[in-house]
């Protein structure tokens with residue numbers, strides 16, 4: 618299958634938390650005029666719905682039974698991404714410590730992944746100019762035919778420092794431990810774990826500024842566009 622890179626370019630950006638996925642993905646999408654999808658926000662939204670509706674997030678069967686109930690809508694403008702559940706704006710609520718602590722358990726349930734993966738593919742297919750999709754399994758499972766796959770990494774110390782700078786008053790060491798725990802759960806789950814696709818370009822962001830990472834990714838998109846001509 619030949620990719621129509623000119624009409625709709627699909628960029629998958631995967632990696633663990635705190636590697637700069639969101640900042641990079643939004644900046645690349647904005648610079649290239651593409652849509653942007655934060656798939657972590659979708660998993661957070663379904664987790665928020667489970668907690669709000671009294672579903673026991675330690676019970677995979679209960680989560681599976683409720684996997685289709687929440688109506689999750691993602692706004693894909695990189696300048697102002699949005700996320701709603703049953704019409705309510707949950708952008709702030711999904712960032713709570715409570716959701717962060719339970720999202721790995723909810724997102725490990727196969728029925729949840731099937732549901733959310735379906736939403737993601739529909740959004741990507743509907744993005745006329747193309748899209749940057751960030752997550753954990755985008756290059757491996759959700760969009761295996763993406764034109765460009767990036768896998769971002771950074772040292773646990775750098776990731777914890779970035780995350781705690783985002784969350785006022787947080788403790789760097791506690792943040793580091795929570796990140797390492799979440800990565801282990803996300804990488805170790807049976808269904809669609811956090812993983813680098815064989816054909817992904819790995820970028821270690823530990824020593825790079827955000828602008829350097831963005832420039833690198835934009836350069837790679839341009840390379841693929843030229844190669845496709």
Ligand code: DC
Pocket residue numbers: 634656657658660661720721724725751752753754755799803
């Ligand atoms: O990117 P984030 O930290 O907001 O993601 C929250 C959680 O969602 C993450 O710990 C694992 C899960 N997730 C996933 O399983 N698959 C994705 N494509 C994106 C996120």
